[in-house]
Amino acid sequence: MPAEAVDVVVIGMGPGGEHAAARLAEAGLDVVGVEARLVGGECPYWACVPTKMMVRASEALAEARRVDDLAGRAEVSPSWTPVATRIREEATTDWDDAAAVERFEKSGGRFVRGRARLTAPGEVTVTTDDGERVFAAARAVVLNPGTEPTLPPIEGLESTPYWTNREAVAVAEVPDSLIVIGGGPVGCEFAQVFARFSAEVTVLEAGSRLLAADEPEAGDLIAETFADEGVAVHTDARAERVEFDGETFTLHLGGGQRLTAAHLLVAAGRGTDLEALGVGAVGLDTAARTVDVDEHMRAAEGVWAIGDVTGHGAFTHVSMYQAGIAVADILGQDGPGADYRAVPRVTFTEPEVGAVGLTEEQARDRGLTVRTGQAQVSSSARGWIHGAGSAGFVKLVEDADRGVLVGATAAGPSGGEILGVLAVAVHGEVPTAQLRDMIYAYPTFHRTIEDALRDLAA
Numbered sequence: 366m367p368a369e370a371v372d373v374v375v376i377g378m379g380p381g382g383e384h385a386a387a388r389l390a391e392a393g394l395d396v397v398g399v400e401a402r403l404v405g406g407e408c409p410y411w412a413c414v415p416t417k418m419m420v421r422a423s424e425a426l427a428e429a430r431r432v433d434d435l436a437g438r439a440e441v442s443p444s445w446t447p448v449a450t451r452i453r454e455e456a457t458t459d460w461d462d463a464a465a466v467e468r469f470e471k472s473g474g475r476f477v478r479g480r481a482r483l484t485a486p487g488e489v490t491v492t493t494d495d496g497e498r499v500f501a502a503a504r505a506v507v508l509n510p511g512t513e514p515t516l517p518p519i520e521g522l523e524s525t526p527y528w529t530n531r532e533a534v535a536v537a538e539v540p541d542s543l544i545v546i547g548g549g550p551v552g553c554e555f556a557q558v559f560a561r562f563s564a565e566v567t568v569l570e571a572g573s574r575l576l577a578a579d580e581p582e583a584g585d586l587i588a589e590t591f592a593d594e595g596v597a598v599h600t601d602a603r604a605e606r607v608e609f610d611g612e613t614f615t616l617h618l619g620g621g622q623r624l625t626a627a628h629l630l631v632a633a634g635r636g637t638d639l640e641a642l643g644v645g646a647v648g649l650d651t652a653a654r655t656v657d658v659d660e661h662m663r664a665a666e667g668v669w670a671i672g673d674v675t676g677h678g679a680f681t682h683v684s685m686y687q688a689g690i691a692v693a694d695i696l697g698q699d700g701p702g703a704d705y706r707a708v709p710r711v712t713f714t715e716p717e718v719g720a721v722g723l724t725e726e727q728a729r730d731r732g733l734t735v736r737t738g739q740a741q742v743s744s745s746a747r748g749w750i751h752g753a754g755s756a757g758f759v760k761l762v763e764d765a766d767r768g769v770l771v772g773a774t775a776a777g778p779s780g781g782e783i784l785g786v787l788a789v790a791v792h793g794e795v796p797t798a799q800l801r802d803m804i805y806a807y808p809t810f811h812r813t814i815e816d817a818l819r820d821l822a823a
């Protein structure tokens with residue numbers, strides 16, 4: 366089959382791929398964007414956007430339940446209908462990407478629905494419903510395949526109707542009971558949402574704490590909140606076998622312990638099948654977990670990779686940031702390379718856990734002279750005024766030799782928003798002495814940063 370000559374093929378149109386494909390097409394290149402599922406990727410249809418709509422609704426319930434403490438009396442009768450409707454109609458247009466495809470085509474790109482793989486340097490073969498198409502990309506192939514949920518090795522799991530995030534965002538009704546395998550960001554966000562809508566939820570985490578990528582204090586805080594809200598958490602726990610009898614899942618843990626629930630959500634991490642993507646055809650390791658890229662996102666001669674697959678943080682903002690760098694490089698423009706010192710991340714539980722840069726442990730592992738400072742939100746004037754729902758803390762990680770922050774966590778009410786100040790401090794390497802001289806508005810939650818700076822100096 367003769368190859369169709371093009372300038373660029375983008376494989377996978379997640380947030381970064383869609384952005385890169387459109388910008389390159391607008392720059393006048395002949396761009397083919399290939400997407401197996403929906404243009405926009407995981408984020409708008411099965412991840413960030415619908416889950417944050419769920420979180421928003423569950424926070425409204427939690428606030429309403431605090432009325433009794435603060436403002437009289439409120440009866441709360443949760444209903445999933447407005448959440449499911451919003452996700453179906455507003456967020457995903459019933460999981461239809463027609464508008465996104467049209468937007469891309471208006472930018473000048475050509476869209477192909479299908480599954481693509483590299484078959485030779487510069488050559489991409491796409492399997493579509495109508496057969497195979499081959500493209501020869503003269504200038505660039507951009508890989509943005511994202512990740513798929515990983516199935517943990519639990520006997521019997523594959524033959525059960527377990528959920529991943531894709532089924533969980535699309536539910537029409539809240540499950541009566543739910544076991545969540547995995548206490549990372551995905552598991553914790555879903556667990557709290559469904560519990561606040563009255564599901565009986567159990568989280569099973571193989572490691573010793575929730576939110577393992579964050580400061581231990583963050584995992585402890587979420588575990589305490591879950592205990593208060595009736596979410597059962599089993600850490601250092603692994604399922605060995607699972608059965609489904611048509612109504613109930615039974616998970617067999619080590620030591621004869623069993624857990625049962627009507628539904629099972631697998632949130633045990635994510636990965637990419639690099640073999641299926643054909644990266645071996647350009648000399649890349651098909652057995653690796655991620656595609657190594659340089660600071661301009663170059664993975665091999667004529668191949669750029671962006672997004673989750675690069676292993677620099679599985680976040681939409683990282684994918685978009687990398688897309689911008691790759692586009693500039695492909696267009697031959699000068700520009701700064703990627704800088705990951707201040708990657709912000711927010712887990713949208715309540716308390717919200719915002720973090721940037723290194724954790725204390727990561728900073729120590731790098732051999733830095735580390736000083737930390739910490740303060741509780743509830744001890745600040747605003748936390749005290751706020752009352753119910755004010756749990757949280759700010760933790761600062763300083764490179765004491767240089768007197769700058771290299772990492773920080775803001776957990777609590779609006780933790781992800783307070784993080785903005787800390788991200789600037791880490792990114793700009795603002796001296797901690799200068800942060801101490803700043804004026805922090807009274808009485809805001811972000812004044813907890815000032816308290817944590819005082820603790821850092823003590």
Ligand SMILES: Cc1cc2nc3c(=O)[nH]c(=O)nc-3n(C[C@H](O)[C@H](O)[C@H](O)COP(=O)(O)OP(=O)(O)OC[C@H]3O[C@@H](n4cnc5c(N)ncnc54)[C@H](O)[C@@H]3O)c2cc1C
Nearest residue numbers: 377379401406407408412413481511672673679680681684
């Ligand atoms: C439940 C959940 C909640 C999340 N919440 C947040 C959040 O609040 N904030 C945040 O920043 N991040 C969040 N994330 C992470 C975020 O979804 C991803 O980081 C983001 O989607 C960027 O991913 P990406 O650009 O690598 O590609 P993806 O969004 O994964 O898209 C890749 C696309 O490539 C397609 N594809 C793959 N292989 C091929 C192929 N061979 N041929 C053609 N097409 C292919 C896939 O179908 C997919 O559409 C969340 C993730 C999950 C699972």
Ligand SMILES: NC(=O)c1ccc[n+]([C@@H]2O[C@H](COP(=O)([O-])OP(=O)(O)OC[C@H]3O[C@@H](n4cnc5c(N)ncnc54)[C@H](O)[C@@H]3O)[C@@H](O)[C@H]2O)c1
Nearest residue numbers: 517547548549550551569570571572632633634679711712
């Ligand atoms: N708000 C956000 O920005 C947001 C939200 C959700 C996801 N994400 C991104 O998506 C990525 C994937 O998230 P995730 O939570 O699926 O993955 P994760 O890798 O962060 O967490 C998975 C957890 O599952 C546990 N686990 C693995 N196997 C297990 C088993 N057999 N039994 C019990 N526990 C097991 C792991 O120990 C780990 O703690 C994250 O890296 C994150 O960057 C971001």
